[in-house]
Amino acid sequence: MTLFEEIxxxxxxxxxDRHSRLGDATVIxxxxxxxxxxxxxxxxxxFDFLMDLTICDGGMEKSPRFEAVYHxxxxxxxxxxxxxxxxxxxxxxxPTLTGEYRNADWLEREAWDMFGVxxxxxxxxxxxxxxxxxxxxxxxxxxxxxxxxxxxxPGSTPATAFEREPALPERLGKxxxxxxxxDPGEEIMYLNMGPSHPAMHGVVRVMAALKGETITxxxxxxxxxxxxxxxEAETHSYMGVIPYTDRLNxxxxxxxxxxxxxxVEKLFGVTTPERCRYIRVILSEISRIVDHLTCxxxxxxxxxxxxxxxxxxxxxxxxxxxxxxxxxxxxxxxxTRIGGLRGDLPPGFDGECRAAFRKIRKDISECDRLLTRxxxxxxxxxxxxxxxxxxxxxxxxxxxxLRASGVSHDVRKSxxxxxxxxxxxxxxxxxxxxxxxxxxxxxxxxxxxxxxVEQALADLPDGPVxxxxxxxxxxxxxxxxxxxxxxxxxxxxxxxxxxxxPPAGEAYFPVEGGNGELGFYVVSDGxxxxxxVRVRAPCFHMISAxxxxxxxxxxxxxxxxxxxxNMIAGELDR
Amino acid sequence: xxxxQLIGRKALTTRLDAxxxxxxxxxxxxYPFATACCSMEYMSVACAHYDIDRFGAxxxxxxxxxxxxxxxxxxxxxxxxxxLRQVYDQMCNPKWVFSFGVCATSGGFYNNYATVQGxxxxxxxxxxxxxxxxxxxxVLDGLIKLQEKxxxxxxxx
Numbered sequence: 016m017t018l019f020e021e022i023x024x025x026x027x028x029x030x031x032d033r034h035s036r037l038g039d040a041t042v043i044x045x046x047x048x049x050x051x052x053x054x055x056x057x058x059x060x061x062f063d064f065l066m067d068l069t070i071c072d073g074g075m076e077k078s079p080r081f082e083a084v085y086h087x088x089x090x091x092x093x094x095x096x097x098x099x100x101x102x103x104x105x106x107x108x109x110p111t112l113t114g115e116y117r118n119a120d121w122l123e124r125e126a127w128d129m130f131g132v133x134x135x136x137x138x139x140x141x142x143x144x145x146x147x148x149x150x151x152x153x154x155x156x157x158x159x160x161x162x163x164x165x166x167x168x169p170g171s172t173p174a175t176a177f178e179r180e181p182a183l184p185e186r187l188g189k190x191x192x193x194x195x196x197x198d199p200g201e202e203i204m205y206l207n208m209g210p211s212h213p214a215m216h217g218v219v220r221v222m223a224a225l226k227g228e229t230i231t232x233x234x235x236x237x238x239x240x241x242x243x244x245x246x247e248a249e250t251h252s253y254m255g256v257i258p259y260t261d262r263l264n265x266x267x268x269x270x271x272x273x274x275x276x277x278x279v280e281k282l283f284g285v286t287t288p289e290r291c292r293y294i295r296v297i298l299s300e301i302s303r304i305v306d307h308l309t310c311x312x313x314x315x316x317x318x319x320x321x322x323x324x325x326x327x328x329x330x331x332x333x334x335x336x337x338x339x340x341x342x343x344x345x346x347x348x349x350x351t352r353i354g355g356l357r358g359d360l361p362p363g364f365d366g367e368c369r370a371a372f373r374k375i376r377k378d379i380s381e382c383d384r385l386l387t388r389x390x391x392x393x394x395x396x397x398x399x400x401x402x403x404x405x406x407x408x409x410x411x412x413x414x415x416x417l418r419a420s421g422v423s424h425d426v427r428k429s430x431x432x433x434x435x436x437x438x439x440x441x442x443x444x445x446x447x448x449x450x451x452x453x454x455x456x457x458x459x460x461x462x463x464x465x466x467x468v469e470q471a472l473a474d475l476p477d478g479p480v481x482x483x484x485x486x487x488x489x490x491x492x493x494x495x496x497x498x499x500x501x502x503x504x505x506x507x508x509x510x511x512x513x514x515x516x517p518p519a520g521e522a523y524f525p526v527e528g529g530n531g532e533l534g535f536y537v538v539s540d541g542x543x544x545x546x547x548v549r550v551r552a553p554c555f556h557m558i559s560a561x562x563x564x565x566x567x568x569x570x571x572x573x574x575x576x577x578x579x580x581n582m583i584a585g586e587l588d589r
Numbered sequence: 590x591x592x593x594q595l596i597g598r599k600a601l602t603t604r605l606d607a608x609x610x611x612x613x614x615x616x617x618x619x620y621p622f623a624t625a626c627c628s629m630e631y632m633s634v635a636c637a638h639y640d641i642d643r644f645g646a647x648x649x650x651x652x653x654x655x656x657x658x659x660x661x662x663x664x665x666x667x668x669x670x671x672x673l674r675q676v677y678d679q680m681c682n683p684k685w686v687f688s689f690g691v692c693a694t695s696g697g698f699y700n701n702y703a704t705v706q707g708x709x710x711x712x713x714x715x716x717x718x719x720x721x722x723x724x725x726x727x728v729l730d731g732l733i734k735l736q737e738k739x740x741x742x743x744x745x746x
Contacts, residue, residue, distance in 0.1 A: 145703075146668045153702055160701050167671045168711045177671035210672055211622055213651035218624045218669060239669040240624055243701040258698070265626035309629070328636035335633070346629055346722055585625055 018060065018096070025055055037281055037522050041097040049100055050110045056087060057115055062096060063408045064088035065116035066525075067551040068123065070102070070130040071538055074156045080104035081132060084536070085112075086523060086551070090408065090422070093429045097523065108133040118411035121559035129154040129245075139189060144238035144588060148175040153246060160246055183207060187224045190232035194566065202226060206570065210239045214317050214574040217584035219558065221565070221573060228569045233562045240584035248548035252514040253279055253353060256548060261347040263550060263586040266309050267302035267529040269338070271586075272351040275548075277432065278524035278535035279353050282517035283487060291355050291480040292433045297368075297471050298341065298350065299433075299526070300464040304375065305334050306529030306581075307415075307457040314578025315386060318395060323382050330378035333371045340367070353515055354488040355481030365472050372465050379461060387455075396451035400564050400576035403448060410563075411556035414531025415456045416580060420448030426527040440467050453579040487515050514543030528553055530581045552586035609744040613657075613683070614736040615645035620656035620680070622673060625663030627690040627722040639725040644732050653679035658735075659712075664692035665705045677712045683745055685715045687735060690722045697721055 019033050022042060032043040044052060056062040066086040073080055081102040088095050102109060111134040112119040123134040124143040131152035134140055142149065146166060151158050165171045173179070183205040196203070209220035218239035224232045244263060248256045260275045261268040273295050280287065287295075312327035335345045340361050342348040350357050386392050402412070407420040417424055425442045427435040443459035445452030481488045485504050494501030507513045519541040525534040531553025538547040557580045564580075565573050623631055634641050641647050650656040653676045665673055677686070688708055691697040694717045696706035708714060715738060718731035 158702070163667065163702050165667050165670065165705070167674055175667075210669060211624075211676060216623070216628070239666060239672075240664060241666055241668065241703045242625075242664055242699045243703050246701055247699065262626050265629055309632075313632075325637050328632060329638060332633065332636075332638045345633075345724065346626060 018094075021060075022052060022055070026052055036520055037284065039095065039097055039521075039523060041099060043099045043101070046100050046102065046109055049098070050112075052098070053085075053112060053115055056096070060089060061091055062087040062089045062094075064090060064411060065112065065119055065122070066095075066411065066532065067523075067534060067536065067549070068112075068119065068126060069536065069547075069549045070126050070132055070154075071547045072130060072154065072156045073546075075104075078103070081107060081130065083109055083126070083132065084549075086534070086536070090424055090429075095430075095523075102132055107131060108135055110134070111136040113137055116411070117406070117409040117563075118556045118559050121555065128152065131155065142238075144241045146175070146238070147181070148179055150174070153243070156249075160243075160250055183222050183224075186222060186234055187232055190234050190562075191224055194232040196224075196231055203231070208573065210236070215577065216313050216317070217582055217587075219577075219582060219584065219587070221561070221577075223565070223570065223573075225570060228571070230565050230568055230570060230573070233565055235558065235561050237558060237584075238588050240588040242585070242589070244550060244589040245548055248545055250544065252511075252543050253517070253545060254508075254515060256545065257351065258347065258349045260550075261349055263552070263589070264306075264528060264533070264583045265346060265585050266583055267299075267306040268346065268348050269298045269302040269342075269350060270526060270528050270533060272348065273299055273433075274524060274526040274528070274533050275535045275537075276351040276353050277526065278522050278537045279487075279515075279517055281522040281524050282520055282537060282539050283353075283484075285354065285482060285484060285487075287355055287482055288479050289476045290359075290478045291482075293471050293475050294356060294360060294480060295351065296433050296435065296438075297360075297468050297475075298338070300467045300471075301334055301338065301368075303464045303527075303529050304461050305331055305338075307461050308334075308375075310530070310578070310581040311382065311454065311457055314575060315382075315392075317574050317578055318392065320386060320389075320392065323385050326378050326381050326385075330375045333374050337364075337367060337371050340364070352481070352488065354484055355479075359480050365475075368468065368472060372468070375461075376465070379458065383458060387458075393451065395572075395575055396454060396579075397449060398447070399450050399568065399572050400453075400579065401447060401449045402560065402564060406560075406563075407448060410560040412531065412560070413553050413556070414528065415460060416453055416530065416557055418442065419445035419452035419456045421446055426525050426532050430525065432524075432526060434471070438467050438470050440470075450575045450579045512543065516541060516543050523551075525551070530554055530557070530583070533586075550586060550589060552583075552589065554580065554582050554587050558582055558587055606744045607740075609746065610740040610742060613744070614739040617644075617646040617658045617685075617732075617736075617739075618648055618650045618656045619646055619658040619660045619687070620651070620653055620676065621649050621660045621662055622676060623660075623662040624665065624669065625692065627663040627692070630722040630725060630728065631660070631662045631689065634725045634728045639729065641729070641732070644729065644736065646732060653677075654681060656680055657684050658687055659684065660687045660689055661693040661708050662689040664697065664699060665708055665711075666703045667705060668703070670705050670708075670711050673708065674711050685735060685739065686712060687731065688714045688717045689728065689731075691719055692721070694719065 071082045079101040083100040085098040128142045204225045209215045210218040220236040222234045260271040308327045308331045312324045316324035342350040404420045490501045495505045517539045521538045523536045534551035536549040540546040716735040
C-alpha cells in the first residue's frame with residue numbers, strides 16, 4: 016500500500032489531491048485535516064523532520080490566494096513528502112504544529128511575519144524578522160518591494176521608532192513564566208547581549224534573565240540582517256538570482272550556487288554534463304572546508320585561542336586564492352549557471368589544489384595540537400550545550416550539529432546528488448551532542464572533504480561543462496555574432512521580459528551545505544521570473560534552539576554554544 | 590641665531606596640528622560593526638596575510654568608548670540602523686567612520702524595504718570603500734586614504 020493510499024484510508028474526505036511530479040510526492044489537503052495527518056505521519060510513518068514550512072502567495076486574483084507548504088522528511092526511510100494546504104485571503108489562519116515539531120515555533124512566526132497567516136494555538140505568535148511597529152507583511156505580492164519604514168532618520172514615524180521596543184523585563188516575562196519563575200522579584204538580573212557584540216559574530220541579540228551567572232530564561236531576537244532574499248528573487252530573472260544566493264551563506268557561497276541552480280535544473284528535468292558535475296563537487300567540498308575553517312577559527316578566537324584563529328585564517332587564505340583563480344572572485348563567486356558553469360577550471364588547477372591541501376593539512380594538525388587536548392578548551396566545551404538526538408531532530412538540526420548528536424544524516428549519502436554516490440567517504444559522528452563533539456565532527460569532516468576532492472580530481476573526465484540546451488544555456492559567441500538564430504537565442508535568454516523560462520511547476524532540491532541541509536524550493540509559473548524562491552536555511556533551525564540550549568548554563572557558555580552552532584546571518588535572516 | 594642652536598639636537602619643531610595628526614593616523618582603534626559578507630573580508634584584512642597592523646590599525650576594540658574608528662562592515666537594515674547610530678553616539682571624539690563595501694555605502698544591490706540605502710543617511714561617513722565585498726587590498730587602500738585625511742585635518746584636542 017502506498018503512503019497516499021494509507022493517508023486516504025485514515026482520513027477520507029478532506030484530502031483534495033495528490034501528485035508526484037519531478038519525483039516529489041505532494042499531498043494537497045484541507046486545513047482541518049492537517050493536524051491529524053501530521054500526527055499520523057509523525058507517529059506512524061516516522062516523518063521525524065519538519066524540514067521547512069513556507070507560504071506561497073499566488074497573487075490577489077488567485078483563489079484561494081495562499082498555499083502553505085510543509086516539507087517533511089522520514090529520516091530512516093530517506094523519504095520526502097510535501098503537504099500543501101490552501102488558505103483563503105479573507106480568513107488566513109492555520110492550526111499550529113508547535114506540539115509536534117519544536118522548530119515549528121520559529122517557522123510559524125516567520126510565516127506570520129512575512130505573510131500575515133495566523134497560527135491558532137501558537138504560544139507566542141509575534142514578528143520574527145521585522146521590528147515591532149512594522150506595518151504590513153512584506154512577502155505578500157501586494158507589498159511594494161521598496162516601501163521602506165525606517166526607525167530613525169528621514170521617513171521614520173512614531174509607530175516604527177526605536178524607542179517603542181519593549182523593555183527587557185517585559186519581553187522576558189513570558190519566558191520566565193514558562194521557566195517556572197512566577198515572581199521575578201529583585202534577584203533576577205536582565206542582560207542584553209548584542210546585536211553587535213564581540214562574541215556574537217554576526218548580528219543576533221540574546222536577551223537573558225540571570226540568577227547569579229546562570230541563565231534562567233532567554234529570548235533570542237534575529238532579523239537584523241534581513242535583506243529580503245526571497246523578495247529580491249521574485250523580482251529578478253532566474254539567472255539574476257544567482258548573485259543573491261552567494262550572499263546567503265557567504266562562508267560557502269559555491270554550495271549555495273549549486274543548490275539553487277540544481278533546483279532550477281530539476282524544474283527543467285535536465286542533468287548537466289559529467290565534467291560539470293565533477294567540478295561542482297570539487298568546488299562544493301572546497302567551500303565546505305572554508306566554512307569549517309571559519310567556524311572553528313571564529314569560536315576558538317572567542318574562547319581566547321587567537322593563535323588558532325590566525326592559523327586557520329592562513330589556511331583559508333590559500334583556499335580563497337584557489338577559488339579566486341577558478342571563479343574570479345574570492346568570496347562572491349556566482350560561478351554556476353543554469354545548465355552548467357561559468358567556465359572550466361584553469362590549467363594547472365590539479366597541482367595547485369593538491370599543494371593547497373598539503374598546507375591546510377599542516378594548519379589543521381597545528382590547530383588540533385593546540386586545541387583538542389587543551390585542558391581549558393576541553394573543560395569549556397565538553398558537556399556544554401548538550402542536545403540529545405531526539406531534541407536535535409525535533410528542532411530540525413542537520414549537518415555537523417546533528418551528526419554530533421549521533422544521528423547519521425547527510426544529504427550526500429541519504430539522497431545523493433551530482434556524483435556523490437560514486438565517491439568513497441565517511442560521515443563522522445559524535446556521541447554526546449555537546450560543543451566538543453561539534454568541534455570534532457567539523458575537524459573530521461574537513462579531512463573527508465579533502466578526500467572527496469582528491470578522488471574527484473583523479474578521475475575528472477574531459478568534455479564540455481555546459482549543457483547544449485538552448486532553453487537555458489547561452490549559445491557560443493561565434494554563433495551569436497555570425498548567425499541570426501544565435502543572436503536571437505542570446506537575446507531571448509538575456510533580455511528583460513524574456514529570459515530563462517522553466518515549465519510551470521515546483522521543485523525542492525536539498526544539498527549538504529556547510530552546516531546542514533540547504534534546500535531551495537523554487538516555484539515557476541512559466542514566466543521568466545520565479546514565482547517564489549524559498550531557501551531552507553540550516554542555521555535558522557539551530558538558532559531557534561539557542562534559547563533552549565543556553566537555559567541553565569552560565570552566561571560565559573553562551574559564547575561557545577553560539578559559536579559551534581555556526582550562525583550565518585545571511586541565510587538565517589534571509 | 591637659529592633655533593637649532595638654541596635647543597641643540599634634543600627636540601624637533603613642528604606644528605602641533607601636524608604632530609597630533611601624525612600620531613592619530615597611526616593609532617586607529619577600530620570598532621568593527623561587522624554584520625554580513627564583508628566581515629569575511631574584514632577577517633582576512635585583520636589576519637596575518639594582509640595584516641592591517643602594518644598601518645597602525647591592528648587593535649579592534651569591542652567597546653565604542655575605546656574606539657575612534659567605526660568600521661561599518663556589511664549591510665545595515667532598518668532594524669539595525671538605530672543600534673548603529675547608538676554605537677556611533679557612544680564613541681568619544683574625535684571619531685571617524687569607515688564604510689566597508691557597497692551595502693554600507695549605498696545599499697548595494699539590495700534595493701528593498703529592509704535595507705538602509707547607505708549609512709550616510711544616519712551618520713556622517715569619512716571614507717567609502719567600494720566592492721562587494723572589497724578585496725583586502727582595496728580596504729587597505731581606503732585605510733591609507735583615511736589616514737591621509739586624518740593627518741591633514743584641523744585637529745580637535
